[in-house]
Amino acid sequence: MIHLEYLDRPHSVQTAPVVCMHCDSPTCAEVCPADAIKRTADGVVQAARKPRCIACNNCVLACPFGVPKMATDLELMMKCDMCYDRTSVGKKPMCATVCPSQALFYGTEDEIERLRPNSVPVNRFQFGDQTITTQVRVMAPKTPAVEYVDVTSSLNAQAIGQDIFFNILEEPFTGGK
Amino acid sequence: MALLPVDCTAILERFGPHLAYSEGLRLTTGVEPDRIVDTHCCFCGQQCGIRLKVKDNQVFGFEPREDFPFNQGMLCPKGVKRYLQGSHPDRLLSCYERDPRSPGGFRPLPYERAIERVASEIQRIQSAYGPDAFALLSGASLTNEKAYLIGKFAHMALKTANIDYNGRLCMVSAGAGNKKAFGVDRAANPWSDILKAEVIWISGANVAECAPITTNYIWQAREFGAKVIVIDPRITPIARTCDLFLPIKPGSDVALFNGVLHLMIENDWLDHEFINSHTAGFNDVAESVKAWTPEKTAAVTGVSERGIRQAAEWWGRAKTSFLMHARGIEHHSHGVQNVLGAINLVLASGRIGRPGCGYGTITGQANGQGAREHGQKCDQLPGYRELNNPAHRAEVAQVWGIDPRELPHAGADAYEIFRKIDRGEIRGLLSICFNPMVSLPDNNFIRRALDKVEFYAAVDFFLNETAHHADVVLPSALQEEDEGTVTQLEGRVIKINKAVDCPGDARPDWKIVQDLAHRLGCERGFSFQSPREIFEELRRASRGGIADYSGITYEKIEKQNGVFWPCPDEKHTGTPRLFEPGSWNPVAQGAGPFYFADGKARFNVATYTPSAETTDEDYPVILTTGRVVSQYLSGTQTRRIGPLVDQYPEPRVEMHPRLASRLGIADGDWTTVESRRGQLTLRAQVVTTIRPDTIFIPYHWAGSQSVNQLTISAQDPISRIPEFKVCAVRLRKTPSTGS
Numbered sequence: 022m023i024h025l026e027y028l029d030r031p032h033s034v035q036t037a038p039v040v041c042m043h044c045d046s047p048t049c050a051e052v053c054p055a056d057a058i059k060r061t062a063d064g065v066v067q068a069a070r071k072p073r074c075i076a077c078n079n080c081v082l083a084c085p086f087g088v089p090k091m092a093t094d095l096e097l098m099m100k101c102d103m104c105y106d107r108t109s110v111g112k113k114p115m116c117a118t119v120c121p122s123q124a125l126f127y128g129t130e131d132e133i134e135r136l137r138p139n140s141v142p143v144n145r146f147q148f149g150d151q152t153i154t155t156q157v158r159v160m161a162p163k164t165p166a167v168e169y170v171d172v173t174s175s176l177n178a179q180a181i182g183q184d185i186f187f188n189i190l191e192e193p194f195t196g197g198k
Numbered sequence: 199m200a201l202l203p204v205d206c207t208a209i210l211e212r213f214g215p216h217l218a219y220s221e222g223l224r225l226t227t228g229v230e231p232d233r234i235v236d237t238h239c240c241f242c243g244q245q246c247g248i249r250l251k252v253k254d255n256q257v258f259g260f261e262p263r264e265d266f267p268f269n270q271g272m273l274c275p276k277g278v279k280r281y282l283q284g285s286h287p288d289r290l291l292s293c294y295e296r297d298p299r300s301p302g303g304f305r306p307l308p309y310e311r312a313i314e315r316v317a318s319e320i321q322r323i324q325s326a327y328g329p330d331a332f333a334l335l336s337g338a339s340l341t342n343e344k345a346y347l348i349g350k351f352a353h354m355a356l357k358t359a360n361i362d363y364n365g366r367l368c369m370v371s372a373g374a375g376n377k378k379a380f381g382v383d384r385a386a387n388p389w390s391d392i393l394k395a396e397v398i399w400i401s402g403a404n405v406a407e408c409a410p411i412t413t414n415y416i417w418q419a420r421e422f423g424a425k426v427i428v429i430d431p432r433i434t435p436i437a438r439t440c441d442l443f444l445p446i447k448p449g450s451d452v453a454l455f456n457g458v459l460h461l462m463i464e465n466d467w468l469d470h471e472f473i474n475s476h477t478a479g480f481n482d483v484a485e486s487v488k489a490w491t492p493e494k495t496a497a498v499t500g501v502s503e504r505g506i507r508q509a510a511e512w513w514g515r516a517k518t519s520f521l522m523h524a525r526g527i528e529h530h531s532h533g534v535q536n537v538l539g540a541i542n543l544v545l546a547s548g549r550i551g552r553p554g555c556g557y558g559t560i561t562g563q564a565n566g567q568g569a570r571e572h573g574q575k576c577d578q579l580p581g582y583r584e585l586n587n588p589a590h591r592a593e594v595a596q597v598w599g600i601d602p603r604e605l606p607h608a609g610a611d612a613y614e615i616f617r618k619i620d621r622g623e624i625r626g627l628l629s630i631c632f633n634p635m636v637s638l639p640d641n642n643f644i645r646r647a648l649d650k651v652e653f654y655a656a657v658d659f660f661l662n663e664t665a666h667h668a669d670v671v672l673p674s675a676l677q678e679e680d681e682g683t684v685t686q687l688e689g690r691v692i693k694i695n696k697a698v699d700c701p702g703d704a705r706p707d708w709k710i711v712q713d714l715a716h717r718l719g720c721e722r723g724f725s726f727q728s729p730r731e732i733f734e735e736l737r738r739a740s741r742g743g744i745a746d747y748s749g750i751t752y753e754k755i756e757k758q759n760g761v762f763w764p765c766p767d768e769k770h771t772g773t774p775r776l777f778e779p780g781s782w783n784p785v786a787q788g789a790g791p792f793y794f795a796d797g798k799a800r801f802n803v804a805t806y807t808p809s810a811e812t813t814d815e816d817y818p819v820i821l822t823t824g825r826v827v828s829q830y831l832s833g834t835q836t837r838r839i840g841p842l843v844d845q846y847p848e849p850r851v852e853m854h855p856r857l858a859s860r861l862g863i864a865d866g867d868w869t870t871v872e873s874r875r876g877q878l879t880l881r882a883q884v885v886t887t888i889r890p891d892t893i894f895i896p897y898h899w900a901g902s903q904s905v906n907q908l909t910i911s912a913q914d915p916i917s918r919i920p921e922f923k924v925c926a927v928r929l930r931k932t933p934s935t936g937s
Contacts, residue, residue, distance in 0.1 A: 031855075031865065032886050034435045106227075118262045119273040121410035122417055137421050 041101035043156035049080035069098040145169035203296040203303030212302025213661035214288030217840035223258040235697040239277040240677035243561030245686035257284040274410035290673035291702030317717035319653040323626035333360035337631030338569035341682030343732040349573025355720040359609030362576040366612040370917040371528035372559035375537025381793025384689040385558030388774040394554030395520040402526015406435035407827040433887035447500035449809035449924040451527040455539030457495025467514025469548025479801035486803040518554035529922040531912040539804035551777030561687035568685030571745040577608035581743020611918040616647040633662040636832035639909035663900040673704035680706040682729040690760035809924035810912030817926035820892040829898035850883040854890035868932035876907030
């Protein structure tokens, strides 16, 4: 289960799919009082186990990426488990398989190197003093080289794409009224 | 007599749209399907491969189809949720006839009685008023087999000149422009050529929402270093990540193309060798763009001179390129001129007919390509032949075993059919797969015309909003309930495979049409037992035509994952890329790669004229219309699929904050938009991603939410496409009702 958000619709059409990053040391699991969130040996952080989840919402509040959602009607936390039913049998997760722009991609480092020659995968995220490493990577430009994503400071960044438009749209407007 | 039988709310209550969500089998994990059917999506012209999971004659889920080369598993939200259209509570399971006393205004009717009634009304109207007094409207979501048979039915059984299809709202400007310039109307290249292009030019195409999979081709090319130029009045999702965005004033595309060609000539960014050897007419065009200086172009288009110069330089200096356009430049009263202007840029660059050098219009509907080739268009016969061409008439008449003199001549376009109804020249109407009450402009006029028709029969799988006015409704098959071929946006003929049987009395459109033909006394030529048999005749009928399918077989399609036409014989593997140097075609006969006797492409002077309705003091704002990613065309299917409706529940008026603040409108406010033809009230969406002089409203909705109450029915004189993309409106904040 993933969700999609507009970053700043009044000013941009940019959207962001929110998938679980599958942290090496998952905050959601660490704060779970019922030990309902398990991490598999291959690094996938699973959705809450139904018999154990007490719907306390701790994971929803604690996740630095805003991933888990509480399904109050089911009294169950739900989140992306990297389509464990698919990936455990050699298929790709559904979201990355169908993604029409391949903004979500599932594959090997070699494949992504070939498809995104100007970018490099990054899996270190800085939240203030805390560093989180994840199984899921985001692509960052090769130059300038980026070792980690400073999440706190990028919260203030503009939605991508505005720079090329503003100067054109803000020029004196000569069209109709 | 086609007034609504009962109040509209009563019809909606009985026939929907109701929303389908996953439940039962569809929500159960671990269900073993009875079978998995490899087929294609039922929606847009990309025709993505998809696998449908079937159990107990129900499509209960899907799997991506990663082996199909075009989409390699990718799907948009419409494709992901398309399985919810099956087993839908709104599905028409029997024939109906209007009956104000029945719930919802219609009472069920046995199939044979319905066929009997429609056929006898056709006979009554045609014998009283002549054969042309009964008209047919058909659709471009139909397979090639159905499109072919419906054209044959109109021309051979009904002998009416008046058949046209909803591609009139879609592909006709591009088609007419392509025929004038290349002599043939098909995307010139497979989409794989996009990946090899250095510059990608996108004019008037909301790619990410209307042809979502194409996004990956463009973005992948950009990853390899391509520069992407987008021309649109709105920052659409594909525009957000482009390299140059030109926020053009709606209706002025041809001016921009001419201005860019002016700069290409001034800077000698031309392929002289190509222009001299493979084209005709360049000098006249060069003369015609002399006046289009950057200053003048900027003044007309509302795009900065700097932007125009940058676009011209990138385009002019490129070694490889791909130019694509869609309805944004085609839905105009000068849509063909816009297309010709775009093609002039391609011809001047010489970048066509080679790897990484491409051009194509992005087809809208599932079979937007094939359905415009085989004879359901008002001036057309199969194989892209023309009704008014004596040689073409003779060729098709021979396949059909009739005298060419029996064939009618070219008839009226889809909009003109309603004007003829209004004037009393057409008295009866049969619509198949067409919902004009939502999709045609100025639909208050369409409703008035429908009220005048003496008899109207509608064929569809759900009761679409036009069918509300019908006297008889016949239930047809969903895409997954029949087999056949479709020609997708690259010109690749693909195969739709049957997954489930039709429920109730519903049946494939081709069976309904044949039953009508039989009841009208036409057995001969209408006794096909399967789509395959129809396809075999279509192959023969298209042989030697421009759109030659004669070498295509169902088996070859399956084996090759599609066959690009032309495919003139059984050994031929198809033609992915048109106009390759040294290629042969039936018109040039080896004289050159283009489809004219001398084998040369044609430059055409592309003339700028303002839109039919420009803004003035009373109506000071431009209205433009289009689509959203989660809805499809008139919404007959997608407004019934819950998750797609939830994604974008209702149309909104998109406007720039500068315009909104002048009118005192805040985001979310109810706003009344008014044109000379009608008005509607919707919530405002205040965004900086649109030109301040333009508002945008998507058109998928019906009734009081239909933006086509406002649009203008002005049409292109050549293609007869309506001007959906520009009309003049005024808007105001709707006073609070105090409720």
